[in-house]
Amino acid sequence: MDEVLIRSLAPSVIAVLVRRGADFAAAEDAVQDALVEALRTWAGPSPCPRLRPDDAGPPPDPRLRPPGEGPVRDPKGWLITVAWRKFLDAARADAARRRREDRFEDEPAPGPVPAVDDTLQLYFLCAHPSLTPASAVALTLRAVGGLTTRQIAEAYLVPEATMAQRISRAKRTVASPARTEPGTRGIFGRPGDVATVLRVLYLVFNEGYSGDIDLAAEAIRLTRRLAAGIDHPEVAGLLALMLLHHARRASRTAPDGSLVPLADQDRGRWDTGLITEGVGILQAALARDRLGEFQAQAAIAALHADAPTAEETDWVQIVEWYDELTRLTDSPVVRLNRAVAVGEAEGPHAGLAALAALDTSSPDSRPRSGEAHPVPRHTAVAAYLHERAGDLTTAARLYAEAAHKAPNLAERDHLTRQAARLNTRRPH
């Protein structure tokens, strides 16, 4: 049984339980238990021991067990049955506990019959504006993505117990009555907006990958499903952006794990299928003339993807897109990237001038004396532009300084190599 298929069923099974009267938090827990059981029993003796939970628990009801080694005929039905039973078990245990505590509460009333796709509502609930980004990401990956707590914990390099707590706190936050306004539509209560959902999916895509789950691929899967259900140019823009970046992934790191900059990448290894799909989605979105941040970023990625060689990159158009991005979100990071593009389009001196203009554009993006530059990668960009302008001594010094401030090992390693390359060059 395909693990991705099992996971993709999670949100609709949660919705079924909620419609039958379970509250979201309990339904989500029950479905998580059912998923863990599905991964264990359907996969048989798994070649990947991570899929097996430690708490094996009692063997499942033989009636529910899939016949022999063959595939389950109705995986969704199986999950609903098992999850509902898990929910009832938990509810009974909970009710017994409440009786012991001499308390009584009404059973929750069944929710209204939904008019819209429940799965989409779950995206909005999990991107609830009251949640921190880390909590929204974790909840989305579990409730919408169908990942197990252990897989999410491994992906973000935290202990499983920590991730479990993060998720249950997140569920308490979204389920808090104070946060649910009367009259809100849908079975999952008050949701966040599209922009919040897109930010969460962007974070999942961008926050690296480790463990046995590919978070980038997971983010694409979730964004694809969102795009299929919501007609919104920025959803399409984000999907296009992800596909265009994912297409370059194989060429982005050398066999020894070091970073390969865009200009040095082997373009023959770019995934043309993903590029074609991303460009098509982007063009359809742009045609609707409701430009947004993700469409503009995807347009820049598409222009890079379109260049057969680094030298043939249409930097003039890329600068124009950065101007659009600056108009949409005037962030120092965008201005920094724009300075790089200006350096390519008009020469390194123009790039350095754009970089100098960045420092005067706002007080927040200006370095205080003796402190690191507040805009990440500013020093690395300055090093690159100085190298292109022929000032190799300054470039080497700035590369070393940038390496010192690098936010991750791959970048530090890359910048150290750049400094080393200039410091150990043979004199002409």
Place this chain on the structure above:
Amino acid sequence: MAKYLLLKHYRGAPAPANDVPMERWSPEEISAHMQYMNDFAARLEKTGEFVDGQALAPEGAWVRYDGEGRPPVTDGPFAETKDLIAGWMIIDVDSYERAVELAGELSAAPGAGGRPIHEWLEVRPFLTAPPTITE
């Protein structure tokens, strides 16, 4: 089994024999160094002795409580801290001798000129939970 922390210092350790800052190495020498470190960790994973390894950014600050209802006091980042940790590896090994042996191997990572750095690493035993049987 006992756990040991192998600490690598930016500053504060005695000077290594092959003391050239990395940005003065050739790119190939950097690659060889990285390869050595990766191979070392991979080998310890295979032998079941690797627990964790992390690197730290060089800049940090001192922070302390400043009384009820007040924000914490921060001081730094300091350019001149005497001791500055660069990163660590945690190993779980049978004996102190094995921990020392492994730290010695890690310290032999190649540096400038492809020669071992002879970097000083700090080896610190973990305090463990009390044993069940004490008498």
